[in-house]
Amino acid sequence: MPTREPSETRILSVASEHLRLHGLRRFTVVAVAEEAGMTHANVYRYFPSRAALVDAVVDLWLKATERRLADIADGPDPADDKLERLILALARANRDLLSEDPHLFAALSQAVAKRHAISRRNRARVRALFERVIDEGIASGAFEPRDRDKAIAYVIDATHRFIHPASLELEADVPQASVDARLSTLIRVALRVLSTGIV
Amino acid sequence: MPTREPSETRILSVASEHLRLHGLRRFTVVAVAEEAGMTHANVYRYFPSRAALVDAVVDLWLKATERRLADIADGPDPADDKLERLILALARANRDLLSEDPHLFAALSQAVAKRHAISRRNRARVRALFERVIDEGIASGAFEPRDRDKAIAYVIDATHRFIHPASLELEADVPQASVDARLSTLIRVALRVLSTGIV
DNA sequence: AAAATTACAAGTTACGAATTTTGTTATTTG
DNA sequence: CAAATAACAAAATTCGTAACTTGTAATTTT
Incomplete structure (x- = not known):
């Protein structure tokens, strides 16, 4: 199992929460990034796409x-x-x-x-x-x-x-x-x- | 089995063809009625709704x-x-x-x-x-x-x-x-x- | 140099106006 | 009087545009 970087883990956990609470439709990279305390562009350093x-x-x-x-x-x-x-x-x-x-x-x-x-x-x-x-x-x-x-x-x-x-x-x-x-x-x-x- | 009126049969067969060719999305009562040679209102004499x-x-x-x-x-x-x-x-x-x-x-x-x-x-x-x-x-x-x-x-x-x-x-x-x-x-x-x- | 940001083009979604469709009722036709 | 139509309100869909989101690249920060 590869060790994940802290930001990656953080994005993932915020994304999980977001998906669970708001569903696929309202799941946006911008919102996840904001809640993870970064700009959305940075999310793309860790995940290639939404x-x-x-x-x-x-x-x-x-x-x-x-x-x-x-x-x-x-x-x-x-x-x-x-x-x-x-x-x-x-x-x-x-x-x-x-x-x-x-x-x-x-x-x-x-x-x-x-x-x-x-x-x-x-x-x-x-x-x-x-x-x-x-x-x-x-x-x-x-x-x-x-x-x-x-x-x-x-x-x-x-x-x-x-x-x-x-x-x-x-x-x-x-x-x-x-x-x-x-x-x-x-x-x-x-x-x-x-x-x-x-x- | 109840005998269907001719118009009812005609509507049904046009509707079948329409559904088969165009799919649910493009299936309209107006189009079916037109192809069956009547106004859409008359379709409602035979079927209560789309x-x-x-x-x-x-x-x-x-x-x-x-x-x-x-x-x-x-x-x-x-x-x-x-x-x-x-x-x-x-x-x-x-x-x-x-x-x-x-x-x-x-x-x-x-x-x-x-x-x-x-x-x-x-x-x-x-x-x-x-x-x-x-x-x-x-x-x-x-x-x-x-x-x-x-x-x-x-x-x-x-x-x-x-x-x-x-x-x-x-x-x-x-x-x-x-x-x-x-x-x-x-x-x-x-x-x-x-x-x-x-x- | 790694991590993040800014800036931007391309794609998608949201929204209101216009149009179409649905379904009802009153009226006409044969 | 049975079958169909015309006319209409309400609901749904389409269309064009504005706003937002996605994804990339160049730049800044640490």
């Missing part, structure tokens, strides 16, 4: 979430436990962001929809975590899929509804308990499907 | 799709076959609309996102078809789920990614063959899950 600054804010959240997921994947527990917790943690992280910080969620959602580099990379890294845990399960004998690649695609496709921002937005008003119940059914099924070689 | 006219166009497509799904559900084949064809037909209908008529797809997508009555009702009817076929499978012994309601929710949630407009838009550029392969894995798994009582 879009890059917004992406950096989103990336901060993505990386923090990734770290929590990696902690699960790196844990000593059985692979099926870890896969379950991985899916739940990812689903909850996104869902909590939607309810607790809608503006940042919207920015993330856009980054995903428009396939920004940060979201493509995040997606690749999260997918790698899933692959690692599933491979670990195969190695330990907990999972016995007929086709490893299809098994991975299956897990990702089946859980999509509870993980992808675009799908989460659709159910913002459904009681969390009901969503949780459906997700846990889905996970339970996925684990059995992986362990019994259905996929 | 929004209602757009919804009527979308509903035309939804109903046509529903009829094809109902034909499958009403067929004499085994329930597992019918469920597979139901899911495939629904996924393909939406996917084909996206590629062949993006403007109508966008209008449908909005109706779904904004929970218009037409889309809520369509959803309820399509869900009822799924329930019917699954119940039929339970009656015939082809499916033996532990919990019927959870089984239905599972099928709908797991296939969501390949059926819901918001999710389909995300994969517009993925080769159809690859999407089809993933969907058929998902369906195969779902059928086994239903038949073996995993859910």
Whole structure:
């Protein structure tokens, strides 16, 4: 992890706050710079564009979430436990962001929809975590899929509804308990499907 | 099915063409009326608002799709076959609309996102078809789920990614063959899950 | 020399006036 | 009297312009 310069950190934290409070629409480089106590031109010494600054804010959240997921994947527990917790943690992280910080969620959602580099990379890294845990399960004998690649695609496709921002937005008003119940059914099924070689 | 008056039919067909060619943004009651050879005020004799006219166009497509799904559900084949064809037909209908008529797809997508009555009702009817076929499978012994309601929710949630407009838009550029392969894995798994009582 | 500022061109947004569209009602037509 | 139109108010959209924001380059500060 590169050490950030103090000004860069300051800009980032002001930008985060600004995005959270005012949303993408009203997020301006001029306002961020002013609140960070500098002229807007100086912001461009650290971030090449407004879009890059917004992406950096989103990336901060993505990386923090990734770290929590990696902690699960790196844990000593059985692979099926870890896969379950991985899916739940990812689903909850996104869902909590939607309810607790809608503006940042919207920015993330856009980054995903428009396939920004940060979201493509995040997606690749999260997918790698899933692959690692599933491979670990195969190695330990907990999972016995007929086709490893299809098994991975299956897990990702089946859980999509509870993980992808675009799908989460659709159910913002459904009681969390009901969503949780459906997700846990889905996970339970996925684990059995992986362990019994259905996929 | 109520017999429509000739003017109403004419308006609807001009409106369909207009929506398909120009999209929601440029779809105006005035232009539709003009092309249908009448003043815009007369359109309001048949449709209470611009929004209602757009919804009527979308509903035309939804109903046509529903009829094809109902034909499958009403067929004499085994329930597992019918469920597979139901899911495939629904996924393909939406996917084909996206590629062949993006403007109508966008209008449908909005109706779904904004929970218009037409889309809520369509959803309820399509869900009822799924329930019917699954119940039929339970009656015939082809499916033996532990919990019927959870089984239905599972099928709908797991296939969501390949059926819901918001999710389909995300994969517009993925080769159809690859999407089809993933969907058929998902369906195969779902059928086994239903038949073996995993859910 | 690094960090910041000033100054400026290019692009975007905000805003009010003009126009168009929506939706209603009273009236005409066949 | 059913179908359509004309006429109109209210709402939405477009258009042009002013203000602001973005991004760059030359200059100043520390």
